[in-house]
Amino acid sequence: MSTPPLVVMRGVTKRFPGVVANDDVSIELRAGEVHALVGENGAGKSTLMRVLYGIYPPDGGSIEVRGREVRIHSPRDAIARGIGMVHQHFVLVDPFTVAENVILGQEGSQLLHPDEANRRVAELADMYGFQIDPSARVEQLSVGEEQRVEILKALYRGVDLLILDEPTAVLTPPETSALFANLRRLRETGKTIVFISHKLDEVLEIADHITVLRRGKVVGATKPAETSKAKLAEMMVGRPVLFRLEKPKTKIGEAVLQLEGLRGGRLRGLDLEVRAGEIVGVAGVEGNGQRDLADAIMGLRPLEGGHIVLDGRELTSISTSEIRNAGIAFIPEDRQDQGLVLDMSLWENGVLGRQDDEDFSRRGGILLIKRIKQLAVRLLQEFDIRARSIETSARTLSGGNQQKLILARELETDPRLLLAAQPTRGLDVGAIEFVWSEILEQKAAGRAVLLISAELDEIYALSDRIVTLYEGRITGAYAPDAPAEEVGRGMLGDVAATKAG
Ligand SMILES: Nc1ncnc2c1ncn2[C@@H]1O[C@H](COP(=O)(O)OP(=O)(O)OP(=O)(O)O)[C@@H](O)[C@H]1O
Ligand SMILES: [Mg+2]
Incomplete structure (x- = not known):
């Protein structure tokens, strides 16, 4: 036997x-x-x-x-x-x-x-x-x-x-x-x-x-x-999945986001610009300042120096909700920590950060619950978020569906800039394809996208311009078809090997 x-x-x-x-x-x-x-x-x-x-x-x-x-x-x-x-x-x-x-x-x-x-x-x-x-x-x-x-x-x-x-x-x-x-x-x-x-x-x-x-x-x-x-x-x-998507041809316009000499936490003098209709991909080994970069832009961490400018307006030292209102949508790298309130319902999470908008609340802070719930129903449908109902708590969603909920909410705001940190972490291949096409659509609509990702595949699939982040600084800028070995050298801090751009 x-x-x-x-x-x-x-x-x-x-x-x-x-x-x-x-x-x-x-x-x-x-x-x-x-x-x-x-x-x-x-x-x-x-x-x-x-x-x-x-x-x-x-x-x-x-x-x-x-x-x-x-x-x-x-x-x-x-x-x-x-x-x-x-x-x-x-x-x-x-x-x-x-x-x-x-x-x-x-x-x-x-x-x-x-x-x-x-x-x-x-x-x-x-x-x-x-x-x-x-x-x-x-x-x-x-x-x-x-x-x-x-x-x-x-x-x-x-x-x-x-x-x-x-x-x-x-x-x-x-x-x-x-x-x-x-x-x-x-x-x-x-x-x-x-x-x-x-x-x-x-x-x-x-x-x-x-x-x-x-x-x-x-x-x-x-x-x-x-x-x-x-x-x-x-x-x-249950259907074929493409592993490469067509990048839309978009005219790259004026500068939307300008970062100048950002210092604080792991950031040690970071300069970067993102233009309308452009996806800039920040490649790098995690722990080189990715989290601090995103948090700094969103006003979630104080800076020791530098400037963050959106559409010519200084954002440094204004609050996170003002930054959002100025036109930045944010997909944080840690969905459980920064993206969702796990014990709140899906409909509450679907409006998070926008609950005070006139669309969703009357003066005096009375929430328009019916509208907020309608929004949630639509978001669930458009993004194919698998959940029993909008009343369940975000905690009961599978990891990938939690991520989709954040995306749905953020892309709904018609932002000037989309800041996406590790946007497909934990997603299945079908969902990755979907998120990638959504991000490319942001570009096609003329929005600026700053993509921070540890996945080089993702950086290549989406970016118009690739930059490498190493020890809190940008060490190089590359064309979207630059050889991976070159980008890899920039990721390890080899400034000499990089081309200006
Ligand atoms: N504690 C829970 N309460 C209610 N529903 C739950 C709970 N845990 C999981 N589910 C539901 O069970 C189903 C399976 O979820 P599960 O987390 O096992 O998926 P998964 O395959 O691990 O997905 P992922 O790749 O996103 O991690 C999902 O519909 C999810 O919403
Ligand atoms: Mg799982």
Whole structure:
């Protein structure tokens, strides 16, 4: 008899009010495989894995672990059965060290001497080839390192199955390579990995098996050798997806946004101009001032020096709502932090930032609820936001649908400038195509667009002009067809290699 799969989920159904998130889903996870789970935003990937990890009880179906039917009531239960999950928002304790975080909460952990804790964690890290200093404090770590700590934490608890929900969404390309090296090492030792991702190139690179979900159901199972990016995309969304869009030919007009010598936070004298009908793409490795640049333009962080000018008007030191009224629409990089109020309804989120406009409130601050709700209904429809109703809270939307809601709201304002930071992070391929075409439409309508993105593909797909950001400064300007190696050098701060523009 052959050994049973590590985990079998059979006919699992999970409902939320008004949605069937998982509809009779069956999946087998074998020892020593990387099993990719792909599908549109809201397809039910995270939910399925949260059921397996004991966060949600299933409404139907069964789960077997090593050939035995089990009920998993909590993450603690899941870990006891060898199942671990790393979430996208990490839950580490900042002032503690790496070793303390890895061992924290484990029986007898208080009794361990710090040297012994460090030694054990170093040994574990070594075994799987993880680069990490056990005595470093978590608050000093990069995102990629924090993720390593989360994975080590699960391994320390002896899990055989590691669920990673969009682990590369927040990683730089070198961090992704390092993660993949670690995952291969884990696979060699017989561990099983569930890899949820929207990045199909990565899925094809790392997966042994691929399961595709659509609207809560399994619609296909395949292997990298038997499929392609285009085929996978079509299985996911049910129609062919273009990976390149036609850039509209637009006359580039007058300067709309002028940034001069911006200083503060990581910004160290940043100059940049964006013109009407132009998309300027800011390429760069995250952490080089992207967040500060966006926050500075939106008045969300004080500057130590420099000027921000929109249509000839100085914006420096006016409030965020005045900046919005002056004509800047903003897609922030962190949708949960800056883009939405998660516990408010979709209709409230749909008007956020504009609730005081005369369209939506009477003098004296009385909101015109009916109009605001009509707006929300229209936004949901135009942007194909999958939600039960406009009354549900933003928290219940899948990640991709949250992002679409922000876009819908911001593009509704007819801005002079669209400031888009990581606008497609976490979106499925179909949704990316949609967002890209919306951004190109902004350009066609003569608006200025400042695009900040860590995805070079995205920068190339949209930009009329590419600039590189390194350590708070623009290190180069490039034509939209400049070789990626050249842009890459600018991203690493090689000013000499860049051309003026
Ligand atoms: N806690 C919840 N309450 C209500 N509905 C939920 C909840 N969690 C998920 N849903 C709904 O279940 C469906 C599946 O969501 P899920 O988060 O599993 O999708 P996903 O495939 O992970 O999508 P994404 O790629 O956007 O992360 C969606 O319609 C979502 O709105
Ligand atoms: Mg998800």
